Amino acid sequence: MKARYIRISTPDQKLERQLIKQHTGEKLFIDICSGSIPFNERAEGQRLLKDMDLNYVSVHAIDRLGRNLLDILMTLQHFDDHGIKLKVENLGIESLVDGKPNPAFKLIVSVLANIAEMERNTMLERQREGIDIAKAKGKYKGRVRGSKESREQILAKYPTVIKRLKEGQSLRNTAKLCDVSLGTVQKVKFTLKKESV
Template identity: 75%
Template structure:
């Protein structure tokens, strides 16, 4: 079975760009979520990796799998371990290549995807930095209010705001790993841990 995985961040985003190279025999898996959500925690991502008989997955670009290098590499390892070929359309390469009747890892693919995954992660970090800078400028102009000073989020609000952090901590992940996997600060992870 062949599949095409598509991820958009918001429901109003268009799919055309990611569907441009779709083949008629590909089954579509479309997630609407942030790239910071780990692949195996997305509804269609979970469904895709649990399929039996899956042999081929296409994505438009590597950042559709995620914007965290560790998560991207974990997803790739799952595909490789299960003999599933991943094709990245905008790079025009596949993760596994035939060699004497067997599939073997494409080393050039691994190198390129690692670099592109790092770029995707850096783009997200740059976006967050710009957001912080914009908030600081808005605060200086008196246009940004934020949370009312002295108010506190309840235990329920914090736990519902960071479900991925809760899940990782309950799995026994360290503070540092949880922060990396969920793309949040270590302070946020510690705050959540204090409520568990």
């Protein structure tokens, strides 16, 4: 059985680019989450890893599996251990050739996984630098540590979280779909409960 794994970071991102080479009969596994979340902690990632019928998995690019080198290598090891061939489409390369590990695949994927991890670290570093510059200019808009937001501010700030909770989504799914922390979702849910009392 063939499968295709797709990951987008936010619900408003488009899937089309990752579906261009989709084949009829492929099982689809689609996660909406940050690439920093380990593969085995994602809802669809877990489902894919537990699916014993799979022998072939396609991904558009290696960073769809994650942006952490160790996590990607662990996922690849799981595929190897279970005889699952992985195809990375933007490279046109497969993990197994005639049932044996492809050494070129491992080398290329290790380099690309390392680059994905470096890109994420660079992005976070730029974000921290931007915050530091904004603080130095007195323009930082972050909440003052120890201050509290009013109920109205919390509810106005997270309309998509409220929408997902009202749809009956779990706390974890809501956090993934809205790209916020689990703590934020818990805070919004608590605030909603207080409003209805």
